[in-house]
Amino acid sequence: MLRLEDLSIHRGTLCVADKLCAEFQRGKVYAILGPNGAGKSSLLSTLFAELSFKGKISFKDEILSFSNHFAWKKKIAYMPQDSNVDASLSALEVVLLGLLDSLGMVLSDEQIKKALEVMDSLGILHLADKDILNLSGGAKTNGDVCFCFD
Known part of the structure; x- marks a missing residue:
């Protein structure tokens, strides 16, 4: 399971998502919908450790951090x-x-x-x-x- 807890995403000084919480279950397909500029691509870039964030992102009880993002990238395409x-x-x-x-x-x-x-x-x-x-x-x-x- 991929879990987001109180996730805030930043692009420079701009906060593009604030205190986002979600769970994504194994075997299901999810769509992230929203207008242009709503932060959909920013969310996915964050899951791939390309943007700074606050909060917690975990996959199978392993927590994403910038220190382990190379190992993390092997699990997320x-x-x-x-x-x-x-x-x-x-x-x-x-x-x-x-x-x-x-x-x-x-x-x-x-x-x-x-x-x-x-x-x-x-x-x-x-x-x-x-x-x-x-x-x-x-x-x-x-x-x-x-x-x-x-």
Whole structure:
């Protein structure tokens, strides 16, 4: 379970979220909705330890801090909406890039299986072998995407 407790997110001196509390259960798909500038991307960037925050973020009882963010990134994959992919990669390969900090020269069967499961849960498994350069803008991304791996 991913848990946010009294989370306040800051971009410089601007507070973009204040005292946010939420729980995200394993096996469920969640959407974060709001108007432009509401802090959706900031929240996801914070989960990936890219923005300063106050409060507590925990995943499976491990608390995120800037001192452990490299280990944390191995458990959370994040694909920002403004990612520009100019290489001929399949959609599956792009999803796997979300695991960049834990990828080696050889992909494990488990990494591929988990990425395919995430794609299936999002209803995009049919795009797995499609070249990302041939997908429409909406098929490439409809906002930031973040997923947690066990």
